[in-house]
Amino acid sequence: MSSRTRTLLNRTYERLLQREVDGAPSHVAVIQDGNRRYADEHGKDAADGHRAGAETTEDVLDWCAECGVEELTLYTFSTENFDRPPGEREHLFGMLEEKLHEFAEADRVHDSEVRIRAIGETGRLPDSLRDAIDYAERRTRAYDELTLNIALAYGGRTELLGAARNAARAVESGDLAPGDIDVEEVEHRLANGPARDVDLIIRTGGDERTSNFLPWHANGNEAAVFFCTPYWPAFAKKDFLRAIRTYESREHSWRRTRARRALALVRAAGGAELDEARAIVERLAEYLPRGALDGIETADADPDPVASD
Missing domain, CATH: 3.40.1180.10 (Decaprenyl diphosphate synthase-like)
Known part of the structure; x- marks a missing residue:
């Protein structure tokens, strides 16, 4: 592979990573x-x-x-x-x-x-x-x-x-x-x-x-x-961007785990007394599967909570 082709591929990869971050x-x-x-x-x-x-x-x-x-x-x-x-x-x-x-x-x-x-x-x-x-x-x-x-x-x-x-x-x-x-x-x-x-x-x-x-x-x-x-x-910059992407992936995984634990806690205790846990569920709702909040009273008593995939 020529150095010119390698440079072009590296720049293309960098732009791809930049969009993902x-x-x-x-x-x-x-x-x-x-x-x-x-x-x-x-x-x-x-x-x-x-x-x-x-x-x-x-x-x-x-x-x-x-x-x-x-x-x-x-x-x-x-x-x-x-x-x-x-x-x-x-x-x-x-x-x-x-x-x-x-x-x-x-x-x-x-x-x-x-x-x-x-x-x-x-x-x-x-x-x-x-x-x-x-x-x-x-x-x-x-x-x-x-x-x-x-x-x-x-x-x-x-x-x-x-x-x-x-x-x-x-x-x-x-x-x-x-x-x-x-x-x-x-x-x-x-x-x-x-x-x-x-x-x-x-x-x-x-x-x-x-x-x-x-x-x-x-x-x-x-x-x-x-x-x-x-x-x-x-x-190189592509290595730096890959590192940032690794951080983001781990951060999303951690937030998803925290949201699921809070949701399980709310359901197990009935929800009414656990304001803090319900607030966590609401704040991290985007990390839960669609419909996961059905039937759960959120911290602001929203009757129709919506969670994205």
């Missing part, structure tokens, strides 16, 4: 895997793979803005990555520093009102990289259309351990009662984490694992997960 997750998190393997397959150095991956990151930022994603978190450098060879690590830090300065000045960032944040143990990073983080955060602090979280020196267990220790110190000092430690309290102590729960995790490179990434915000929210084989530098 009718909504977007609020928060997408990406495990950008495969930069080094991409470089190996192309006979290049790891540094070249990281540079190619940085270009993909810029594209994904545009795709998120187009689709209406409100928050994007990129797993850029994990705590385990400190074990990489010093030369590769230093090059990666230098490239990140350069890209943060570029992003802070980029028209696409300011036109789309993208707020840049770093999450993780940033104190472990070199001074020059921390300065670049501070600069990018200050330049974009006023924006709120799309938040870009760059996970640097990040580890999910470390994040949770920090929140637990923080709460323990508050209990020990008498500022917090043990019984007051609830979901909201823990989220408050996840100091610099994402603002929203994760709706969709994307992992490139072929591995099917989430690698200690945002366990509180993703696992706790039962986020959809999309694994794909392209290495991060080869990740």
